[in-house]
Amino acid sequence: MIPLLLISIPLLSGLAVLLLKDSPASKALALVSSIATLALALVAVFSKGALHYDAAWLPALGSRFSLMQDGMAKMLCLLTAISFPVVFAATYNNSYQKSGAFYGLMLLTQAGLMGVFLASDALLFYFFWELALIPVYFLCSIWGGERRIAVTFKFFIYTFIGSLLMLIGILFVYSKTADHSFALESFYHVKLMAKEQAYVFALFFIAFAIKMPIFPLHTWQPDAYEQSPTATTMILSGVMVKMGIYAVIRWLLPMVPDAVSGHAMFVIILSVTGMIYASLIAIRQDDIKRLIAYSSIAHIGLMCAAIFVQNRIGLEGVMIQMFNHGVNVIGLWIVADVIEQQLGTRKMSELGGLAQKAPVLAVLLVLMALANVALPLTNAFVGEFLMFNGLFQYNVWITAIAGISIILAAVYTLNMIQKVFYGQVAEKVTNAVDLSFNTQLALGILVVLVLVMGLYPQPMINLTKDTVDAIFVQR
């Protein structure tokens, strides 16, 4: 029952909030709904074993409304459930035109995301995959920046092409299943010839690679992150990119193991290229939002590479890092949003000396930034360590090249801190004030998560252990 509620609470409250139009209550209702979802997600995390829900949906097609929440799904549902209240709290003072529609669409996005992480039926999965996209399209196009319409459109078409290719893949596998069913189990047990596996791999992987995004399919991402309203960007980069990674682990790895092994080198090289490439571009950015966007591409590249090395330690690292990257990147976006709201600019060249004006913000940002560089004691260190370890077992040279990105990450992150917070107090910074209470609260929660997960990551490893086990038992 819990998996169903995790989807239906945001779905129903989202529809209700949509009807509220411009009422200020919409904001509060959205926050309450997201906190309720968080409570449920926590209940799910502490319950034992995988949770299931199953109901008839389309008997003629062999598709059922079946949900399954194992360790990985619990972890990602928790991430989704934490993100939304934090995002709502952090941007509580931002005012939106037609706020009912804004918060309604946000909650619908949450419902779609939950559905993607929970669905254990391929057709249902595809439904939620699209359902998560449509509200984001409207969110970005209505409340985004200047170039929002064109940019969001590019994003939409990109991901839509991917989805359609995945649909063909789903249909193809479905036509080969023994019992003509879309169920996850049937998909796992499908017997495909090597050539067919390669086709299926290509069809699915393009969709997931666009979503993650993996070089060279990443070109929609920096623009979309820059132009979207910040609250949406946080969800996009904090949670939505995990859809791609999650889908690779859930659907691709167990379904076509031979093709995954066969294409592993190719994908890893692409990922590592993307890491270095994105890091180099990030160094040259002046816009804080674009910098974070490129840094995100680099981090995702590492996760993708660590999946495809196909060893246990790498996959464990990916599991932890999926959660931690979400926490860290949302923290960075919150800081970027505070700066933009207060000072009216995101250009680092126009900022400087902010630490004198806003000391609390400076401390919190530095903590977040250190987590972004994966310094020991922060959460990202554990994940990156495990992932590099996995990569090392696979190929030393690739690990060495990928390792450069750590150095580059330090370069651009510290550079940002320096330019924004230290040095001469810039003209635009003179009337800056420190953080409001709600932003402090939101950032505070994230910082606690960063430190706790950095010091004691074992519970998270235990949580996702069953998923990792299942994948390595099957091979």
Added chain:
Amino acid sequence: MNAIIVSALMGVVMMLSGIIFQNKSLMKHLAAAGLIVLLVANLLQSYGKYVIQVDTHNLLHFEQFGIFFNTIAIVATLIYVLLSGKDIENTGVHPAEYFALVFFVLCGVTILTSFNGLLMLFLGVEIMSIPLYILTGADKKNLKSNEASLKYLLMGSFSTGIMLMGIALIYGGSGSFGINPGTPEMTVGGIPKVSFLTVAGLILLFVSMCFKVSAAPFHFWTPDVYDGAPSVFTSFMATVVKAAGFFAFMRLFESQSDLMGATWKILLSFVIIATLLVGNITAVFQQSVKRMLAYSSIAQAGFMLFALYAGNDLAKEGILLYAAAYSLATIGVFAVLIKMKDYTLDGFNGLAKTQPVLALATTICLLSLSGIPLTAGFFAKYYMLAAVVKAGGALWIVIVAVLFAAVSVYYYFRVIQAMYFKDGAAETSEITGGFKIGLLLVAGLIVLIGLLPSVLLNYFYF
């Protein structure tokens, strides 16, 4: 049989009522009532009850599949009359005649869903087409409408000529007008030997049917005719009539395609790719929404052709679902388009602010046309793709199709962008509350089928 008789009768009744009743606004109610009678008559037939028993000497063959398609066509027409009845009235001076012609078109449609011989096919196509030539020119004082009508008539007659030639050749080759000539007796090395005349005739039939459903490269009449015709009738032409054309196309080639061997798939894949290419790429460049919809109807035809390509049971279900989904969405979009003062994309700017209900319904219709999940259009496309994948062996054509589907998102979403994201004050003619409710019902139906397509398809199995 019921539907054929009742629709013809209703046509005559409508014509006469134009003389008897002076009140023009009565006509649309009369037509709606007539359609409900027609619907009931058709449903009665599916339970084996006949209005009049007629021996058709095996020229017509009634089966659930065709009767169910009739139901879809009649319901779509009913929705069309309810939503746009007022606009039909306003087209010209003789509203009764327009409704009468709509009924005659339906008569043609019902023959096309049950023909069992090439002669009946010919009759059905003609009964369906001739009223359309008149409807296209209904706006007598508008030069474009006249031009479209003439163009349609000339091109239509031309394709009819080709069809007749094809039928004659098939008769010469097989000695029969039946659509199931059966397996030829002579075989050469296990492969049935088919007369050259039959194959040539089939290709001619194929060409003329492609013309009727506006598949490229026989589509050239479509944009001009759809654009020139009064918008209300374009809506009807692009939905019910087109779907019926497809139904007949599929019924005709279900058994015949084997006779053409490998040629069939080559020919068909060429037409499919050409149709998708022409429809989608040209639609991208249109500034007028009406013209865009004309090209989009070509593009959708490309998708419907997959039913012929696959030719299995799934495709049969798919064409029903596609007909329903596509008709509903197109009728919805056109109903809104007719109310707009300005047919260009810019004319839609800011519609979400001035008419939120219209904008919402149009958005759902457009999402359905582009095949987004949760709308009927998704399952329509799904069935087409699934049918081809199931038939096996042609994954490449499916991939090409979905790439074009992604292109179609571009032009459909431009309308959504104009309505929601651009500033402007879109002007509409007066919108009644009933119209809004009707539109919302259409949108609701689209979402319902999108959630549970079995609602529609289960009915098919009973």
